[in-house]
Amino acid sequence: MHRYKSTWNFSLIDAMMGKMTDTKHTIVFQPSGLRGKIDDGVTILEASQKLGAGIESVCGGKGICGKCKVRIEEGFFAKYGINSSIASVKNKGQANRKLIKPRQLKQGYRLSCQTRIYGDVVIFIPEQSRKGQQVIRKEATPRDIKIKPVVKKYAVGLKPASLHDALGDFERLQNELSNTHKLKNLTIDYTVLQKLQNTVRDGNWQVAVSVWHGKEIIDVAAGQATNSYGLAVDVGTTTVAGYLCDLATGEVLATGAMMNPQVAYGEDVMSRIGYASKGKKELKQMNRVIIQCLNKIAGEVANKSGIKRSEIIDIVLVGNTCMHHLFLNVDPQYLGKTPFAPAIHHSVDIKAHDLGLSIASGAYVHVLPIEAGFVGADNVGVLITEEPYNQDEMVLIIDIGTNGELILGNRKKLLSTSCATGPAFEGAEIHHGMRAAPGAIEKLEIDPKTKEVRFKVIGNEKWNTEDKDIKALGICGSGIFDVAAQMFLAGIIDKGGRFNTSLKSKRFRNGDNSGEFVIAWAKETGIGQDIVVIQRDIRAIQLAKGAMYSGARIMMNRLGIKKIDRVVLAGAFGSYIDKESAAVIGLFPDCSPENVTAVGNAAGDGARIALLNAGKRKEADVMARQVEYVELTVEPDFNQSFTDALIFPHARDKFPSLQHLLPQKD
């Protein structure tokens, strides 16, 4: 919502969002986004246990082990009315001073068992203090990829140098590759040249040579040729995933994923741009953490596959424009200012070591091109995976993430746009929202008659029965779609998103000017309180889905079409949401349910395809420039279109395909 000097009707939005008042303190745990209310004076560890935030505590809260170290975030979430400050906490005893270095204390680090809360706080749990594993839903989807990698490996036997033939090692190698493999005019990476002579002699004049694009020697290893490995990377605003591939077979050998550590500097793209624009130091800081994260993922997948990180010889990366700029250490400030021009559209090939990536020293990183200021390389990944430009059908591709990106068209013409959905679908603006982690309600059904709720929690096989292992902690993105759709279908909310105040159900509680609906009773949860949906949650969902819908609608108008043939839900997220729920709330214009498909993390798959096929990199550069970007804010009918789309499923549009599902007309 916050990305533009916007023409959007903010007063409308503010009125819809309402204000929350509460006497307890609000606590938000990062990076999970889990939040809740806690009593005055409890320790951070107690709060974490109550809300299920999962802080490690080896000594059981005695202040001895130092394992529960967390960081108090200063000023984050101020826009949500949370006044997080180090002044909100107090030390319980001397352990903080004993176990935490003065520099870290200054930065806001504390032992969670030794620190009491007396105000609103946002707490960042560093990875080493985190209990258990985040569920990261970015699996690689099987795809039919023609293998034609950019980096190829050649086994080369050289004639040893002698006094009668003292030709330099590089020229010796160059001649041999020219004679045997017809590779002409090869150059050599500088760092590879530095090691060349020792490598050649270590291998007794037998070496394996990796050549990039048939142009440059980027690796030389002693001895016989072994397999070649490449890494496809999808840098999401929230999650970063890496796929280690065998460059000869295309096989995905291992997948690794982590929360994007930049989350500590802002949840959404706009707050990251804001932080990075403060100065060079802040920009470098955000760049550094994402590079560290990628090195970690590279190390993890290498480890899982039994290879060394330095054996990774190629990387292809996708990400939205902000992630793209931050990864390249390019100031993203102009992405956040009209007219939102990026630094570069074209794909970029940069030496991995120039970026601080610790893989093969001569390797390149290929960053896919971007389409526009708000349609990034991730969307180009989707584009080359789905290839709408090779199809006759009119396809709408929806990539749902913290930012939503849309492509509409076919082989004749392609449009794209970007909608700031906000973090609602990631659970972040939702009262009991949380990210996809064990304990999150991911699926939900409401009986239209009894208004009784069934739900399924991540980590449990079965729906909410008695024998569950993991108790409910909150609601994640896919659960939120179900919440809205099911409440609408059950008549708990009306098409305008307002609570039906005449509703008779023990689950419905009518508050001052906002009601709340109980999804899970306190005894079913791990947080000791009811998990509820409040009016503001519904508003947040309406804003997010409205933005997506009106983006699609405006593009349809531009193309002059009335009907979409196919809807593709891309994004890891798209694979987990219920297609029917999405259709019912009006995430996209009418389309036959059998023509709505979820294709998984197509952005990441696009990175993998470009990793394995040189031609697809060219195709990406060509196609990215052919997609016409639609800047919604300059469309004259945008405000009206958006307001119409806030309604479930829409104020005016008809949904012939949903007639059997939707409530009869009021």
Add this chain to the structure above:
Amino acid sequence: MHRYKSTWNFSLIDAMMGKMTDTKHTIVFQPSGLRGKIDDGVTILEASQKLGAGIESVCGGKGICGKCKVRIEEGFFAKYGINSSIASVKNKGQANRKLIKPRQLKQGYRLSCQTRIYGDVVIFIPEQSRKGQQVIRKEATPRDIKIKPVVKKYAVGLKPASLHDALGDFERLQNELSNTHKLKNLTIDYTVLQKLQNTVRDGNWQVAVSVWHGKEIIDVAAGQATNSYGLAVDVGTTTVAGYLCDLATGEVLATGAMMNPQVAYGEDVMSRIGYASKGKKELKQMNRVIIQCLNKIAGEVANKSGIKRSEIIDIVLVGNTCMHHLFLNVDPQYLGKTPFAPAIHHSVDIKAHDLGLSIASGAYVHVLPIEAGFVGADNVGVLITEEPYNQDEMVLIIDIGTNGELILGNRKKLLSTSCATGPAFEGAEIHHGMRAAPGAIEKLEIDPKTKEVRFKVIGNEKWNTEDKDIKALGICGSGIFDVAAQMFLAGIIDKGGRFNTSLKSKRFRNGDNSGEFVIAWAKETGIGQDIVVIQRDIRAIQLAKGAMYSGARIMMNRLGIKKIDRVVLAGAFGSYIDKESAAVIGLFPDCSPENVTAVGNAAGDGARIALLNAGKRKEADVMARQVEYVELTVEPDFNQSFTDALIFPHARDKFPSLQHLLPQKD
């Protein structure tokens, strides 16, 4: 002498060199190479004052100012019988501990006024402790250069981005350069991309763009276009020189030079290879100091010309193969082992920032190609400057440095070879030798009848008259040629280099098994003792000139020629030596004196030519591969040829051109 697993007759050489015995301590000052004998217990500062080594001393030796800090070198010159050790010195009081940090004390740093000498020592005087300026004889020679630089600057006005034209900045720039200047498919340096958006807006969409080879944008500056600057660099074993040029006019704006700081790790190429081969740390150390040196020179010339160092947008570098490898941080060990294969022959283009050079962040360094393991980029610089490949005359080009390199041939065929002349011509193996610095005897004449000596000292306008400002401190390279030639012509030594023991002159003193000849009386010197030439000095000169001569002779045999048409003395050094002296001692085979020319620092000029003309870079790569390298050590007649060449001027060859000069037959 030490570069090969040699077939040379070392016992012969050892016998010629003799042994020196002395009861006083030997002290050598680095990097000047000045050496002398001093009494037991004097301070380093006193020794420096006695020998004229020029150590700064602001407080006058009171141990207060800390300006006279020097470093005791452990183990250097062991091969010359100098057992330099920190154990040879003792602290005078507590000042060393007070004014020098423990880490530096460990590394051998001492205040020279507070440290007494009780044994042989080699003392390195860091630049900041050095009094006055080293004379660095590497001026640029005026050359007729066709200006066609590799880096060109374009003034570009851009249409500002708007919501209706939000094209990325790079593509906007690319399109404009394509439309206006026909530059197609330009790429952009990664660091320039990082700053692009701010630069473009700082310049209000008017920028000056530097393009490398018509391919890559390597700099973008806000506002109107200014001049472009490039640096030509000649990295010598002893001296590093840089020439700042205006890339549009070719004008040399400033020259800067420094001692090569690697001197601290070894005087000659072979000892540098030895040190660098010890391990990665040592290699990196030598690489670091040369990069620091180049940054200093770049800063100095920029400063002199009133520009910023970051305005230097191109660098071309020459150096011998060892300097070349060390500059590139490539292990030079294989240059010192048979078959002496280099890592690479071809020219190299590397980003300056990858090497740690602090010039324009997107700039490249172009390193000229090398010919063979011992014929480096410096010689290629000479080659493209002198262009023997465009001539009919048979030319011998002699580049005299710490290493001597020879080219012989014409447009039909070119041979090259390399001779380890050793540091004699730099004054380093000579008893009273020193580098070219104020106080060095640079020219010398001996009256054949009276054996009286006239000399000229660097820093004085006139020859040794009474009113001189600077007293003699030692003999530098050009003086050494004169010493040998004049002593030979005056009959003080015979053609075999032996002293004429029957000589009646107060200047000749016959010692045990070696004589000495007084060049300057103690009262004429600044070192309080006679400056003399001893038998070993003559031997060192014979070995050096013999190596050069036999190299030329063997190449002549290879080409089947009896006569050389022209001799070119290249190297800064070549400009200072007396052509007649060089001819008389037999530095090269017979040639008419009018056809012997000195061309100054042709290697450095070659760097400058390649900096200013793109075509000459290509020519260098082509020609470097056409010169055939002659490996002297595998020539069957090398030993005989070398032994013959030790004689003044030669044992067998005739010198018709020198008949009027040479002594009548014995």
